[in-house]
Amino acid sequence: MKSEKWEQVHARYPVKISAYVLEHIRKDPGGAWARQALPSVDELIDEPGMVPDPFAEKGVAACCYGVKQRFPNRVLVMTSDQCALNCRHCTRKGLLHQAEVVLTAKQLAAAVAYVKAHPLVREVLLSGGDPLMLSDTKVLAFVKAFASLPQIDAVRIGTRMPAVNPARITQTLAKKLGAFKKVWVNTQFNHVSELTPEALCACALLVEAGIPVSNQSVLLKGINDSVDELVALCSALQRARVRPYYVFQCDPIAGIAHFRVPLAKARRIARELPKRLGGLALPRFVCDRPGSPCKQEL
Numbered sequence: 001m002k003s004e005k006w007e008q009v010h011a012r013y014p015v016k017i018s019a020y021v022l023e024h025i026r027k028d029p030g031g032a033w034a035r036q037a038l039p040s041v042d043e044l045i046d047e048p049g050m051v052p053d054p055f056a057e058k059g060v061a062a063c064c065y066g067v068k069q070r071f072p073n074r075v076l077v078m079t080s081d082q083c084a085l086n087c088r089h090c091t092r093k094g095l096l097h098q099a100e101v102v103l104t105a106k107q108l109a110a111a112v113a114y115v116k117a118h119p120l121v122r123e124v125l126l127s128g129g130d131p132l133m134l135s136d137t138k139v140l141a142f143v144k145a146f147a148s149l150p151q152i153d154a155v156r157i158g159t160r161m162p163a164v165n166p167a168r169i170t171q172t173l174a175k176k177l178g179a180f181k182k183v184w185v186n187t188q189f190n191h192v193s194e195l196t197p198e199a200l201c202a203c204a205l206l207v208e209a210g211i212p213v214s215n216q217s218v219l220l221k222g223i224n225d226s227v228d229e230l231v232a233l234c235s236a237l238q239r240a241r242v243r244p245y246y247v248f249q250c251d252p253i254a255g256i257a258h259f260r261v262p263l264a265k266a267r268r269i270a271r272e273l274p275k276r277l278g279g280l281a282l283p284r285f286v287c288d289r290p291g292s293p294c295k296q297e298l
């Protein structure tokens with residue numbers, strides 16, 4: 001990519017790549033990691049219907065600083081505006097660094113008070129950014145604050161660390177999180193090549209600490225948009241005891257049109273997978289539609 005184009009892409013959507021992913025890109029420059037991590041001039045194409053915030057995320061919430069509630073039974077708490085890898089296909093691309101993030105003890109106390117005042121809330125999703133960009137002490141403080149509320153059944157941590165920086169998942173952290181008996185982890189592997197020995201070890205630490213781990217893939221053109229690729233990914237996830245949970249159709253977000261798989265093709269893949277995978281390895285194909293209250297099956 002020419003340097004001025006690179007500057008334009010980087011200015012609009014900053015580039016950040018973990019040392020671990022960089023090492024894998026060096027080994028396989030045309031592979032799945034390179035496509036997900038390296039900037040492309042295609043990100044500058046402004047396609048009709050592609051907007052920075054189709055779900056008006058910036059407008060949701062205001063209920064409490066750093067807390068978003070779209071559903072009566074669960075809330076999302078923004079814990080960080082940083083990730084180890086700025087995925088080029090990220091739904092929050094362009095929004096991450098404008099996010100309201102719960103930073104101080106006072107803000108966390110206000111978020112907890114908000115949940116207490118809404119007894120229908122049973123599940124708290126710690127999100128961002130990636131919550132595991134925080135220190136163990138801070139992550140555990142977030143988890144403890146919500147897990148200790150009797151109304152809360154689950155504290156879900158949305159993190160891509162097992163894939164992008166598996167060394168972040170230590171036995172100490174996994175054991176401490178597992179001890180709450182309410183923590184669930186949702187991660188994101190998009191291609192079977194991401195399930196390296198290090199990544200499998202990170203998943204095993206979580207699972208062996210008693211933490212249910214699920215995977216949310218994004219259907220990405222040229223990376224995993226075939227039945228064979230997804231069968232390989234989901235089978236490997238099942239062997240790792242990570243439940244293949246969702247495959248997301250790419251959202252209509254500005255800067256990621258080049259990753260979008262045509263809906264007809266996505267539906268064809270979704271129809272074929274049950275012929276090749278058992279129920280426990282079979283993800284649900286879903287999409288978010290602007291204006292829709294919840295995820296919809298393809």
Ligand code: SF4
Nearest residue numbers: 083086087090129160
């Ligand atoms: S880890 Fe998740 S939130 Fe962070 S850039 Fe990647 S897709 Fe976006």
